[in-house]
Amino acid sequence: MENLDEKIEVHFEKLKESLANENINAFRTNFLDMHPYDQAEFFIEIEPSDRMLIYSYLSPEELAAMMEHIELEDIQPFFVEMDLNYASMVLGEMATDDAVDILNEMDKDKVVSYLTIMDEEEADEIKDLLHYEEKTAGSIMTTEFISVNKTQTVKETMVQLKKEGPDAETIYYLYVVDEEKKLVGVLSLRDLIISDDDVKIAELLNENVFYVSVAEDQEEVAQIMRDYDFLAVPVVDFQKHLLGIITVDDILDVIDEEASEDYSLLAGISDVDRPDINPLTAAKKRLPWLIILLFLGLLTASLIGQFEETLSKVTILSIFIPLIAGMAGNTGTQALAVAVRGLATGEYETDGKFKLILREAGTGLITGTVCGLIITIVIFLWQQNLYLGILVGLSIMATLIIATLAGSLIPLLMHRMNIDPAVASGPFITTINDIISVLIYFGLATTFMGLLL
């Protein structure tokens, strides 16, 4: 991307200069020449006073194009610092789905005042979308799509495209609806382009149109679009009325978001992808997990405390505690990751779950036996104590089997209880497995104490 970086640097310098000189023409020429994403990068890094100048230099429409490229989490302060009228107009000019995302994060009062000032038609479209629940198809769809009628010709449709094209989110799919606005088919711009002018839409349309329900989970929609390589998918209500479309650029964001959510939870940290501005905000995100784990750790300690007599007689037992607890944690995390990903991709429908548990039991048995045997031999050679080797080996074996099962059963149970299984985060499973492993180890040691002394 060398060519990009250089060009952008030059542009940024020029822009800063023209803002310093309050040279509106030079600024507009250079600014509007950039891609909206780069405009946004520039906009974010400058001083508030310079941003105020920009609000007076650019039309709401020009600013709206740039705003669509600012991350949702960072955008609110900019609207707050704008004049209320100007802010309403910017929101009105943005793609409806993006405007809705922004308003969804704001106070109700604020939203009402924006919508009151805004152009009525735009405000109505936004109000319709504000209802939809987060993370559903409805919440990420846009209402700026092109719909056509079966009876139109290719030529008529091209004329329509020239008119409606500039405002539509995509013109690469045209949706065919009947008189009641019910979806009856789809047509790609590609099909249109390669057809002759007087062909009727009825001859070109594909009635086998894929659609998603407005209440569908956004992750499901992403899966479909990835599998079928769609650039857009129509969204309908229960009577199959066409409500909106979801485009692939929104899906890229969904995939990114869901993946980083799973990743964050495996790491035991809320929201790994928001940049941490300072140590305090970073600590705030991590402390809740750490404190919960601290108390779970104290529970483990008090459980080991029950075996103090065993420990005081055979001190050497304690040196293997981190080994056994660590192995339990690791194997549990592996099983967890497999189960969480499998649930996310819909791999385990109905009977698949029982299969998963069986397979994990088998996997635990194999890994447990292998690791148990290795450790028995190593400890026997190292400590010259066969019984100790067998004790640790057996503990590792039992631990690995149970920890593997726990790692897959817990997310499955959470899934059944309609809790996102990814919430069964890595550290949580690890700590549960710590406790199980310590109980197995000291339980066995106490039972067979005679052999160890």
Add this chain to the structure above:
Amino acid sequence: MENLDEKIEVHFEKLKESLANENINAFRTNFLDMHPYDQAEFFIEIEPSDRMLIYSYLSPEELAAMMEHIELEDIQPFFVEMDLNYASMVLGEMATDDAVDILNEMDKDKVVSYLTIMDEEEADEIKDLLHYEEKTAGSIMTTEFISVNKTQTVKETMVQLKKEGPDAETIYYLYVVDEEKKLVGVLSLRDLIISDDDVKIAELLNENVFYVSVAEDQEEVAQIMRDYDFLAVPVVDFQKHLLGIITVDDILDVIDEEASEDYSLLAGISDVDRPDINPLTAAKKRLPWLIILLFLGLLTASLIGQFEETLSKVTILSIFIPLIAGMAGNTGTQALAVAVRGLATGEYETDGKFKLILREAGTGLITGTVCGLIITIVIFLWQQNLYLGILVGLSIMATLIIATLAGSLIPLLMHRMNIDPAVASGPFITTINDIISVLIYFGLATTFMGLLL
């Protein structure tokens, strides 16, 4: 997606019936009526003998459309079971980038025989792409794009589209090249559609065209396409000759692949997303990690063994081992996840790294102090032993600071050494931190032994 599932079930039943009756016409009608993704789903689940029938029922072109929707990891056996001539023709009819991906996984001998039989023009295109290194822009690009000349009119270009459109990977972007095939601009189909017939391409093209180098990392390309909301991006060599394009459907796969790689490594498991067919294959993927960790765990055990004297005098020390080691592991994983994601998204360029380390040191100090204080108070109340409380509290504090730093420093060092930082997997960092924490804890305990007795 209810409508999908039902339709597909009905189709699958009909298809199986027509295969059983060897009714070629019924099969073709129903099969070709489905989306290629669904065709692939059907194809994967049937018996080899039924697949043999399909190879004789469908043209190479028809089969190729379906093959593009089969996961790369699963596709090879199908080509092996086909007749060599038929297989070559299928590969020739597939999108060049997909055919190259498949050939890249095959033996050299096999590749040579396919390419020898194949149509020469196709074979040449494939040979050109086979050179590119894995995970670069070159390896995921396709050569089936539409390039136009500055001097053409809109009308001439539409005629060209009607001709070349059916074979192109996308017709939504047209790339403008000069006489030497160097990229000079881009034009979206949208711009073309909304312009009048006699306008020249020169008036419409955007010279500010974004392009990527053929050697660019695929993750960088994905980032660019996501940021700029591109549906396709052109790929050039060092002289800016246009070599190919990368489309958004390939980028969806890249994002998915990279995210699941990071996730797998955090969980300490190779390739979490390939379905595990049986416990043996699952165990094979997990055992390498587990065995490495087993030996690291033994190292921890032998280190604790050095403090056996301390342990035998103050048995109670051992009950806090899992707590301290666990906290070290958890906090290290958190820091690791933040650093790995930050490096993946290019957040820490040059000076950002030093900032990250400073911030993590600060974060460790805050979380360490908070957790250390809590544990001191709890242990004092529980065990009525202030010195023990202070010892464990201080250990937790020191451990959290060092483990947080280790969690961020290790991936940064690996990044500098050009190793993918995600390889510093969760369990690896956890075990390193286990060792550090145990040394701190017993070091402090041995030093201040007098106070504990």
